[in-house]
Amino acid sequence: MAASRSLIAPTANPLLEKVLLDKLHRRGGAAGRLGELEPLAVRLGLMQNTLKPRLRDPQLMVFAADHGVAVDGLVGHDRPQTRDQVAQLLSARLPVAVFARIQQIGLTVVDAGVADELPAHEHLLVRKIAHGTRNARVATAMSVQQAHAALRAGMELGEALRGNAVICAGIGVGSHLSAAMVLARLTGSPVGELLHAGPAMAAQEHAHLYAVAQAADARHRKATEPVSVLAAFGGFEIAMMAGVMLVAASKRHLLMIDGMAACAALMLASRIAAAVTDYCVFCRSHGHHGLDRAMALFQASALLELGMQATDGTGAALAWPLVRSAAALLTEVADGDDAGPSQPMGITGAGAGG
Numbered sequence: 001m002a003a004s005r006s007l008i009a010p011t012a013n014p015l016l017e018k019v020l021l022d023k024l025h026r027r028g029g030a031a032g033r034l035g036e037l038e039p040l041a042v043r044l045g046l047m048q049n050t051l052k053p054r055l056r057d058p059q060l061m062v063f064a065a066d067h068g069v070a071v072d073g074l075v076g077h078d079r080p081q082t083r084d085q086v087a088q089l090l091s092a093r094l095p096v097a098v099f100a101r102i103q104q105i106g107l108t109v110v111d112a113g114v115a116d117e118l119p120a121h122e123h124l125l126v127r128k129i130a131h132g133t134r135n136a137r138v139a140t141a142m143s144v145q146q147a148h149a150a151l152r153a154g155m156e157l158g159e160a161l162r163g164n165a166v167i168c169a170g171i172g173v174g175s176h177l178s179a180a181m182v183l184a185r186l187t188g189s190p191v192g193e194l195l196h197a198g199p200a201m202a203a204q205e206h207a208h209l210y211a212v213a214q215a216a217d218a219r220h221r222k223a224t225e226p227v228s229v230l231a232a233f234g235g236f237e238i239a240m241m242a243g244v245m246l247v248a249a250s251k252r253h254l255l256m257i258d259g260m261a262a263c264a265a266l267m268l269a270s271r272i273a274a275a276v277t278d279y280c281v282f283c284r285s286h287g288h289h290g291l292d293r294a295m296a297l298f299q300a301s302a303l304l305e306l307g308m309q310a311t312d313g314t315g316a317a318l319a320w321p322l323v324r325s326a327a328a329l330l331t332e333v334a335d336g337d338d339a340g341p342s343q344p345m346g347i348t349g350a351g352a353g354g
Contacts, residue, residue: 007250011046011278020045020330027333036303040281040326047252047279052331055254055324057163059106060096060313061244062089063237063261065113066132067174068141072212082172083116089312090121096310099317106162112150113236114172127153129236136181136216136233147231147239154243161244165254165323168244169313170237170261176311179264180290181213181233186226186267187297191217194260194290226271234264241265242272249276254323258283258316263294281323283316
């Protein structure tokens, strides 16, 4: 993964940041009146290394995989299996599919490791590493070779992506627990905090999840290197998302992060190439205290908070118009009497991120 580490450029550029702020101040009285849209606009300019950030052909990628820890009674019979979640997405029976369509966001579901064979569909990509991972409580979830294969598969998907903005989300039975264990080990955080869903979660359910996580943690206590942590606890969807994120950031593309699995993938990617987080905007559509904790690990707040209970990228799809509007502050709103420079002196490669 050394190539990804060297190819992802940090976005910090004090001169460009100053010029972007000056440009906002000249525009229609916007300065200081549009809240979080203004710093978001600046971040988009820094990501693309330009005074006129433009977003095109956004893609929503939902990575699906099963997890061996599910055999430990994580999901009741009344909850949908991973194959059912995928079927609902592909048949537009979930709101996120409709939201993506009406906002012209391309939707792709990636079979990273669903236990079942899925019927062919135009919006389904089969990149199955295996039919689900092993139970992390009794063995490593995947081999190191499988972890590398999943990362490479994600990087290949990243290379083939259209547009310059990608929304990443993960689904699957056991995905949340797997993500919590990866995040906990990579950051030294208490896994119980990442599992806790808040007052709505029954104490018995939390205790059960915690016991499973603690047993897995003890079994793999020697795993500390990022790929070893992924192999010990992770899911194929986490690995593939991390690969996509590394390649997208190397192209200076926007990453929209939604949900625990995406947070775990981003933390993994950041351990490979720290600058990947410069290209991220956090969204959410899942009211969960563990997700609060996960976002705090990145010192980030969500662009959108709607208190829904979806983990499939719904929040990011709904936040997309806000991101486009932030870019429009720099590309569409007319300048004042003094238009300022079209390109600041001393900045090379401006506009290369489109």
